[in-house]
Amino acid sequence: MKTVEGVRQNQSQRILQLLQSRGPQWTEASELAAIALQYCRAVNTLRKSGIAIENRTEVREGKTFGFYRLKPSPPPTRRDPEPPQPEASLFPAQELQRISRWTDPEERGPSTRAHLIPSAREAS
Numbered sequence: 001m002k003t004v005e006g007v008r009q010n011q012s013q014r015i016l017q018l019l020q021s022r023g024p025q026w027t028e029a030s031e032l033a034a035i036a037l038q039y040c041r042a043v044n045t046l047r048k049s050g051i052a053i054e055n056r057t058e059v060r061e062g063k064t065f066g067f068y069r070l071k072p073s074p075p076p077t078r079r080d081p082e083p084p085q086p087e088a089s090l091f092p093a094q095e096l097q098r099i100s101r102w103t104d105p106e107e108r109g110p111s112t113r114a115h116l117i118p119s120a121r122e123a124s
Contacts (some may be wrong), residue, residue, distance in 0.1 A: 011036035012045045019053065019070045026056070029066035043068060 014035045019027060032039035047053055052071035057064050 011039075012042040015039060015042045016046055016051065019068060022069065024069060024072050026067035026069045029068065032068060 015032055018031065018035065029039065032043070036042045043053055043055075053068055054071045055066060055068045057066050059065075
């Protein structure tokens with residue numbers, strides 16, 4: 001036995017299948033009503049689930065007719081790749097350029113950072 005929710009889901013699925021089979025062509029509301037008398041509820045359920053459905057009306061001889069279709073997806077756009085971002089650094093680039101790499105004083109002479117550490121004479 002089908003539940004009310006099961007029937008609604010089934011009707012929504014059948015309406016979706018009909019709209020998909022028509023592609024970009026408009027489907028008259030009377031065709032949706034043949035699937036579900038409350039086709040507006042089924043269309044609303046599909047829209048809430050994220051399916052883009054368009055509708056329009058047309059007046060002929062004083063009567064209004066409704067039409068539905070799946071909204072055509074936009075053509076893919078070409079996106080230029082984003083330029084590479086510099087890596088985050090703990091120190092500003094200017095500071096890193098000002099200070100040269102540390103060298104082992106036993107191998108290549110005094111440390112290049114020696115000028116940054118105040119000597120005992122300068123501290124007093």
